[in-house]
Amino acid sequence: MLDLTQLSVPDLLKLSSQISEELRRRLIVRSSNNPSGDYAEWLFAKAFSWTLEGNAQAGYDARDSSGQRIQIKCRRLTGRNPSRMLSAIRNLDKDPFDVLAAVLLNEQFDVQRAALIPVHIVRDKATHSAHVNARRFFLLDAIWALPGVSDVTDKLKSVTHP
Numbered sequence: 001m002l003d004l005t006q007l008s009v010p011d012l013l014k015l016s017s018q019i020s021e022e023l024r025r026r027l028i029v030r031s032s033n034n035p036s037g038d039y040a041e042w043l044f045a046k047a048f049s050w051t052l053e054g055n056a057q058a059g060y061d062a063r064d065s066s067g068q069r070i071q072i073k074c075r076r077l078t079g080r081n082p083s084r085m086l087s088a089i090r091n092l093d094k095d096p097f098d099v100l101a102a103v104l105l106n107e108q109f110d111v112q113r114a115a116l117i118p119v120h121i122v123r124d125k126a127t128h129s130a131h132v133n134a135r136r137f138f139l140l141d142a143i144w145a146l147p148g149v150s151d152v153t154d155k156l157k158s159v160t161h162p
Helices: 008-024 036-050 119-125 139-147 153-160
Strands: 069-076 099-105 110-119 126-130 134-136
Touching: 036 069, 036 099, 036 110, 036 153, 099 119, 110 119, 110 139, 110 153
Parallel strands: 069 099
Antiparallel strands: 099 110, 126 134
């Protein structure tokens, strides 16, 4: 049996990816997106020393030292699903967060690109979806060129390797 305690976090995530693909091949699971969200929250919290909120907190996932509310979203890009659409954002018109921290992971859970995006940009670029009764936001390359958006790719990459 493999001793998982001896593997690094990136190695554990890569193994998880291989397991997920095999379960998908066997038609046990239909999605390849977990544990992406939890990993993204961990990455941002570690990189920026943010305090993560409890899972029941609506609208945001963390706070920084100044009290700013941060919503953390992730998209794992795979050969089967290269979409950059983040999960639904609800109540965006009520400013449920101050900053969107978003990351794109590749199929092996490596950080591909990450950004901090002010809520006004998210509100401006998100589109309403009646199907989910929420806003949808696509983390396209053009987002990084917008004024006010911070590229934090290197910062996140720096915490993925101990």
